[in-house]
């Protein structure tokens with residue numbers, strides 16, 4: 425399963441973290457992001473229409489759609505029913521981790537310190553979110569945390585911007601970053617989203 429998670433993380437340098445407020449936005453946002461070169465899409469379960477948005481976005485050719493903000497086994501099973509191909513959480517509990525293992529789904533749990541990473545490794549997860557990336561100390565913190573925990577590779581998320589993404593992606597322990605900046609709130613402007621995605625997709629790592 426680490427290999428399956430790593431595949432998602434290597435599709436592009438950035439995984440868009442999406443908050444879909446209106447189901448009518450789901451298709452144009454997904455199409456624009458994929459067209460711009462960002463195929464892995466993380467739909468956060470923070471809005472009423474998130475589960476339906478997963479179903480709709482999966483229709484876009486080339487899209488790899490996952491669920492984010494998965495907090496409980498129930499969230500996980502609703503996401504899988506909708507066709508989510510990977511699961512992301514801001515944290516990790518043994519209950520949620522076991523549900524992901526039982527389901528056999530690629531799972532990217534959130535970690536913010538050495539103990540979090542050690543719990544994840546103990547449960548068999550070594551492809552991890554670093555969340556909230558900037559607030560948890562930024563690139564110097566992740567560099568220090570990952571030095572003794574060589575098996576873990578990360579997707580820093582939370583406060584990542586077009587300006588600081590390169591610094592994150594330069595770290596050995598970082599495979600990709602997550603961020604919301606490509607898709608501003610409100611009615612989607614497909615051309616702008618695609619342009620922002622193209623810049624993000626071109627970041628070096």
Ligand code: 3PG
Pocket residue numbers: 441581582583584602603604605
């Ligand atoms: C989130 O919590 O929504 C994600 O971490 C993305 O955060 P960002 O808006 O700081 O990119």
Ligand code: 3PY
Pocket residue numbers: 441468492493494512513514515534553555581582
């Ligand atoms: C999530 O919502 O799943 C996070 O990891 C925060 O972006």
